[in-house]
Amino acid sequence: MKRFLRPLLFLFAVSAVLLLSDLQNRNRSVRDHSIYRIAVFRYNSNQILEETESGVLNIIQASEAFKNGRIQIKRYCSEGDMPTANTIARSIISEKFDMVVSISTPGLQVMANANKSGEVLHVFCAVTDPVASGVGITGTAAGEHPAHLVGIGTFQPVEAMIRIAREMNPELRKIGTIWCTGETCSEACVKKARKICGELGIELVEASVESVTQVYEAASSVCAKGVEALWLGGDNVVEPAITMLVSAAAKSRIPVFTNNPKHALKGALGNLGANYYQVGQTAGTLVLDLINGKPTHQIEITNVVPERLFINDSVRKLMKGNWTIPEELLARTDSLIR
Numbered sequence: 001m002k003r004f005l006r007p008l009l010f011l012f013a014v015s016a017v018l019l020l021s022d023l024q025n026r027n028r029s030v031r032d033h034s035i036y037r038i039a040v041f042r043y044n045s046n047q048i049l050e051e052t053e054s055g056v057l058n059i060i061q062a063s064e065a066f067k068n069g070r071i072q073i074k075r076y077c078s079e080g081d082m083p084t085a086n087t088i089a090r091s092i093i094s095e096k097f098d099m100v101v102s103i104s105t106p107g108l109q110v111m112a113n114a115n116k117s118g119e120v121l122h123v124f125c126a127v128t129d130p131v132a133s134g135v136g137i138t139g140t141a142a143g144e145h146p147a148h149l150v151g152i153g154t155f156q157p158v159e160a161m162i163r164i165a166r167e168m169n170p171e172l173r174k175i176g177t178i179w180c181t182g183e184t185c186s187e188a189c190v191k192k193a194r195k196i197c198g199e200l201g202i203e204l205v206e207a208s209v210e211s212v213t214q215v216y217e218a219a220s221s222v223c224a225k226g227v228e229a230l231w232l233g234g235d236n237v238v239e240p241a242i243t244m245l246v247s248a249a250a251k252s253r254i255p256v257f258t259n260n261p262k263h264a265l266k267g268a269l270g271n272l273g274a275n276y277y278q279v280g281q282t283a284g285t286l287v288l289d290l291i292n293g294k295p296t297h298q299i300e301i302t303n304v305v306p307e308r309l310f311i312n313d314s315v316r317k318l319m320k321g322n323w324t325i326p327e328e329l330l331a332r333t334d335s336l337i338r
Contacts, residue, residue, distance in 0.1 A: 036071045036291055039092045039100040039120075043107035044080040046239050047262050048276045052103050052126040055280020056287070063288055071291070080236065082110070089114035099123060101287060102151075103280075105185040106236055108133055112149060121290065124151030125283035126276060128185035128234045130301050140301040150290070150299045152282055154274050156234045156259035157307060158192035161272040164309075165229055165257045166200055168270060168316075169323050175257075176205040176222035176230045178215055178245060180237035189233025189259070215241035219248035228321055232258040232268075242266045253320040264310035264337055269319070275306040310335040 040056060042049050057073070065071045076092070078085035089111045092100050099121040102111045108124040112135035115122055124130065130137045130145075130153045137145045140153075166172050177193060179186040190206065197204040205227050207218040215238055219230065230249050232238060238245065239260065246267040249256045255269035264271045282304050290296070311333050316323045330336070 034070065036065070036099070037097045038071060038073050038287070039095075039097045040073060040075045041088060041092065041100055041102045041107055041111060042075070042077045043085060043102075043104040043110075044236055044240070045077060046236070048239070048260060049103050049126055051276040052280040052283070055277040055282075056101055056103070056125065056284040057280075058277075059281050059284025060287055065288075065291065078107075078110075080240070082106070085110045086114070093119055096120075099287065099290070101125065101283065104236060105129075105133055105183070108151070109135060109184070112136070115148070118146065118148030120148070121296075122149045122151075123283060123287055123290065124149070125154070125279060127151065127153050128155050129153060129188040132188050133184050137301060140303075142298055142300050145296075145299075145301060147296050150286065150296050150301070152279070152286065152302055152304045154276070154279050154305055155303055156189055156274070157272050157305060158189050158233055158259060159196040160307075161257055161259055161270065162193060162196050162200070162202070162231060164270050164272060164329065165231070165255075166202070167326060167329055169228070169321055171322060172202060172228055174203045174205065174227045174229075176207070176219075176225065176227035177232065178207050178209060178218045178222065178230070178238050179233065179235050180210060181208045182210065183235050183237060186233060186235035186238070189235070193231065193233065209237060212237060212241045212244075216244040216248050219245050220251070223248055223252040223254060227254065229254050229269075230256045232256065232260075232263075234259060242268070250318075253318065255315060255319045255323060261308040261310040261334070264312040264335065267312065267315055269312055269315045269323070271310045271312075272307065274304070275308050278306045279304055308334045310337070312337040314338055 042053050076088045102108050102124045103126045105127045108127050207222045209218050246256050257270045258268045259273040261271045261273050
């Protein structure tokens, strides 16, 4: 018996020494739950996403938890470059953040793909159609999304914008649009545009692009086909080239309508869309709810679209055709640029 007991005691002693020697290293690998680490991942530096990020940060940084040092935030931006976005997503996983807030549809898709195992709690915002984004969200109800993936959708008011264009010119019969076929959010908007144009008896002339550099040429080509206006929905490729779109349209003296209110300042005539700062604030509130213990299985995927309408009246006067601003439309306009 003693012959077996001594080797066993020796093994126990060696194991204890190894465990004690590794204790410090193992403790380093355990997350410090007194500090909640959040990564904020913005896909691009366009105005919509920057405003959304500002709203998110405003709410989080105003919280007592942030002021007391219990929340740490690290910001990332891939500047619209997909390889960079993939690298950022993997880095967020490897750095073991407690939560990531992704801003935009591509940001949601890249981050969700890297986070399939649910290692990081993921909140998304500034996403046109979460269900169509292909990340495992099957519906908007509380039980129709992965447990680690929650957020809010913001589907641009496409149909309302095209109705406004017809309101401003009852003779409108032909609208052109430039969109990136690789953009899920853009495809969702174009599908809505096709539907409403069909209902109103308007022909929708489409041209597809793959990069920002193709926008001006595509827009010029569509304008040459006799369209009476251009419309732009949510598109992370075409949005940064709004000045090219407006420039191409101006040469044909036709107006541009968009689903981004701030594009009125870039020369677009009618612009109906969401207040993305408020969208970001809604997402920031959701972040704090989760930190305070709200279960993800109780959260629905809601559509948050605090609408704003901006009209550039100085542009209207330069366009060919009979473009007017009816009194009823003027009454609901948030900003009129003269």
